[in-house]
Amino acid sequence: MNPSKSRLDRVIVQQTVSFLPYKWWGMKQYNVKSTSSIGSNTLLLTLQPKNPKDILEFYPGQYAAIGFKRNSRPSPMRCFSVVSAPNSVGELQFALRVQGKFTRVLAELQPGSKVFVHGPFGNFVIDEQFDRNVVMMAGGIGVTPFVSMARHAAQAKLPIPITLLYSCQSQDDIPFYEELLWLEKQNPYFRVGFFVTNGDVNKLTGGRIYRGRIDEKRIRELTQGQYNRFTYFICGPKHFMKGMKHILTDNQTESHRIVTEEFTPASPLSQALAPKDSLSRWTYAFSGASLVFGVALIMILDLVRVIPRTVSAQASQQATTSQNSSSSSSTDLSPSTTSSSSSVTTPTTSTDTSTTNNSANTNSSTPTYYYQQPVSSVS
Amino acid sequence: MARYQQQLYALGSTCFLTIVSDESEARVYHIFASLVGQIADFENRYSRFLADSELTIFNQQAGHKTVVSPGFLKLLKTVQQLSKQTDGLYNPFILPALQNSGYIGSWPNPEQSQPNTDYRSRNVMSANSLEIGDKWARIPENSAIDLGGIGKGYLLDALAQSLQGHNLQGYWLSLGGDILCAGHDQDSQPWKVAIQNATNRHDTVENITNSTGEVMAIATSGVIKRRGDHNGLAWHHIIDPRTGRPAKTNILTVTAVAKQATIADVFAKCILIAGTSQANKYRSDHKITSFIVQTGKPLTTKSAKVRS
Numbered sequence: 001m002n003p004s005k006s007r008l009d010r011v012i013v014q015q016t017v018s019f020l021p022y023k024w025w026g027m028k029q030y031n032v033k034s035t036s037s038i039g040s041n042t043l044l045l046t047l048q049p050k051n052p053k054d055i056l057e058f059y060p061g062q063y064a065a066i067g068f069k070r071n072s073r074p075s076p077m078r079c080f081s082v083v084s085a086p087n088s089v090g091e092l093q094f095a096l097r098v099q100g101k102f103t104r105v106l107a108e109l110q111p112g113s114k115v116f117v118h119g120p121f122g123n124f125v126i127d128e129q130f131d132r133n134v135v136m137m138a139g140g141i142g143v144t145p146f147v148s149m150a151r152h153a154a155q156a157k158l159p160i161p162i163t164l165l166y167s168c169q170s171q172d173d174i175p176f177y178e179e180l181l182w183l184e185k186q187n188p189y190f191r192v193g194f195f196v197t198n199g200d201v202n203k204l205t206g207g208r209i210y211r212g213r214i215d216e217k218r219i220r221e222l223t224q225g226q227y228n229r230f231t232y233f234i235c236g237p238k239h240f241m242k243g244m245k246h247i248l249t250d251n252q253t254e255s256h257r258i259v260t261e262e263f264t265p266a267s268p269l270s271q272a273l274a275p276k277d278s279l280s281r282w283t284y285a286f287s288g289a290s291l292v293f294g295v296a297l298i299m300i301l302d303l304v305r306v307i308p309r310t311v312s313a314q315a316s317q318q319a320t321t322s323q324n325s326s327s328s329s330s331t332d333l334s335p336s337t338t339s340s341s342s343s344v345t346t347p348t349t350s351t352d353t354s355t356t357n358n359s360a361n362t363n364s365s366t367p368t369y370y371y372q373q374p375v376s377s378v379s
Numbered sequence: 380m381a382r383y384q385q386q387l388y389a390l391g392s393t394c395f396l397t398i399v400s401d402e403s404e405a406r407v408y409h410i411f412a413s414l415v416g417q418i419a420d421f422e423n424r425y426s427r428f429l430a431d432s433e434l435t436i437f438n439q440q441a442g443h444k445t446v447v448s449p450g451f452l453k454l455l456k457t458v459q460q461l462s463k464q465t466d467g468l469y470n471p472f473i474l475p476a477l478q479n480s481g482y483i484g485s486w487p488n489p490e491q492s493q494p495n496t497d498y499r500s501r502n503v504m505s506a507n508s509l510e511i512g513d514k515w516a517r518i519p520e521n522s523a524i525d526l527g528g529i530g531k532g533y534l535l536d537a538l539a540q541s542l543q544g545h546n547l548q549g550y551w552l553s554l555g556g557d558i559l560c561a562g563h564d565q566d567s568q569p570w571k572v573a574i575q576n577a578t579n580r581h582d583t584v585e586n587i588t589n590s591t592g593e594v595m596a597i598a599t600s601g602v603i604k605r606r607g608d609h610n611g612l613a614w615h616h617i618i619d620p621r622t623g624r625p626a627k628t629n630i631l632t633v634t635a636v637a638k639q640a641t642i643a644d645v646f647a648k649c650i651l652i653a654g655t656s657q658a659n660k661y662r663s664d665h666k667i668t669s670f671i672v673q674t675g676k677p678l679t680t681k682s683a684k685v686r687s
Contacts, residue, residue, distance in 0.1 A: 053413065057449050059514055121436070125446045129513060371384060372395050375583065377556035377575040378601035378632055379392065379531050379644070 027116040028054040032109045039175045043107045047092045060152040061145040064119030078102050081144035085151035095144045124261040131231040136164040137244045139236020147176050154187040164192040165214045170199045181207050216247045227253040235261040382565040385411045389418045391486050392555025399549040399565050414538055421534045425526050428485040430495040442520030455516050461645050462506035468649040470506040470620035474498050474525035477618050480625055481609025498523035503623050532644025535559040557598040559640045560589050572597050577631035577673040596640035600647040601632030619652050626652045634671040
């Protein structure tokens with residue numbers, strides 16, 4: 001035993017905690033506070049941090065990945081825009097369309113359920129030094145990052161003129177309609193226009209309501225033809241973003257004044273994670289396929305080996321039973337039992353010889369730990 | 380008053396967290412959990428080996444203004460400040476040179492390349508190429524940064540700050556050999572930190588005592604670990620930004636003592652690159668409190684066997 005080591009007064013955890021799923025460590029842990037519906041198929045998910053250190057620091061407009069555990073197994077992570085403002089202490093909100101298995105399960109989560117949040121991500125953020133006049137163009141649920149920005153602008157009293165052009169399919173499905181009108185009253189720099197593409201608008205009683213799509217005429221009126229005095233943030237379905245960009249580029253808007261949010265293929269996270277060449281994808285596919293076939297082959301070989309023995313053992317047992325009724329069945333089955341137990345590894349408790357005193361605790365099941373002295377070495 | 384210790388493997392090395400406190404065991408367990416969480420979070424965010432770390436995403440966006448988290452922004456500001464203080468001897472842009480020398484993948488497989496974290500085709504830039512805005516940062520196109528030169532020290536300072544609110548009589552934290560200690564041990568004696576012998580890892584050359592009980596950081600940098608052979612050439616992981624090659628020096632290790640672990644970590648590397656004359660200057664400027672230099676035979680191909 002190293003004489004420089006003395007016993008620890010008390011042991012908390014000496015071993016590394018690597019058995020924990022490491023990827024979860026970097027995740028923020030939240031609990032579901034509430035889930036509510038805000039329009040057809042739109043879910044407002046409100047989370048609260050498990051610990052104060054878990055509060056996600058983000059800028060309005062950024063998105064984060066959400067995952068949860070179901071039947072003790074972690075789900076895949078999906079990215080959604082944050083709706084709450086950064087200074088909404090103790091609360092993190094996401095709004096999302098319920099249109100797939102993942103979001104359906106998310107909608108069914110009960111208050112108190114554990115949710116993991118990873119992020120934030122994205123460059124869809126107002127640069128307060130550069131973006132002095134902002135036009136936001138939202139298509140449908142693409143309004144979510146703008147809600148966060150508008151909430152923050154009102155709370156922080158940002159002296160930046162912001163105009164939100166919000167395109168919706170029908171008057172019955174405008175998430176955050178009342179709140180945006182309320183924010184307009186709170187913030188003298190914030191204006192919102194609702195564009196309803198289908199059906200009537202007779203139920204909408206407040207705000208600037210327009211029938212039809214956001215078109216070049218409206219944008220020209222808003223900018224008075226001086227397109228490069230504004231910074232444009234666009235978020236929504238692909239065809240919507242393409243249309244809006246088309247209008248702006250046709251009017252010689254500088255490219256750095258157009259900021260778009262695309263969640264999937266072009267986001268920095270997916271770029272970083274995406275295989276760079278087809279070789280990687282093929283390698284990945286072949287690895288998966290060979291794993292499946294390998295497991296299947298082993299199972300088949302095991303069955304081929306075990307079934308004849310079991311059958312012959314049963315036949316032998318029947319024969320023995322018929323000859324001598326006092327014979328034990330376990331004796332007859334022993335070859336099969338031996339065969340299966342030889343493939344099972346006996347669990348053993350391994351201890352680090354440098355930190356345990358085996359001679360002192362030969363019969364003890366609890367290892368004794370020793371204190372590590374501080375030594376500065378090359379890091 | 381009792382002494383508690385937790386060991387874990389993180390940041391590519393073994394870490395020890397030691398606390399002296401009369402708090403309940405449950406409370407101490409909570410403190411350990413918080414420290415371990417911070418270490419894991421730091422690694423997940425700033426490791427150059429992880430394809431989805433914030434640092435990797437930032438490097439992927441080289442040439443563009445990239446919105447970064449407040450924590451990353453603060454870290455980048457510290458990087459910028461230290462680059463200025465060391466006149467560019469500490470340079471986060473050395474990553475392509477480090478990878479071209481042979482240290483590409485995570486230890487113990489330094490030559491293992493992953494497509495998303497391989498920057499060998501990029502260029503080394505000057506330390507002042509880092510631009511920082513109110514929420515964003517930008518590095519020049521075709522460049523990449525590494526926070527390995529500052530990470531452990533910076534994290535140690537952050538961990539020490541998080542311990543300030545707790546009722547502790549003393550603690551020492553070691554992240555792969557970089558140490559930060561404060562207070563005293565369970566017998567009310569000052570902490571003594573041994574400095575490992577550069578040529579015999581089982582021996583120590585000196586003990587540094589923290590007699591005041593104030594925060595004291597000790598960082599050792601050297602060429603005796605994280606090294607190997609690449610294409611017949613010996614390499615180690617301390618890159619001289621002036622040449623873009625592993626530093627040519629007869630110094631094996633430098634131990635720097637300072638009030639902040641970030642300072643000790645960065646300046647130990649700078650002394651190793653620039654030599655003892657620079658070390659005396661840093662001490663006279665009160666940047667570091669003291670230093671220990673261990674010299675030996677310069678690194679040659681024959682002597683350069685991979686050692687972790």
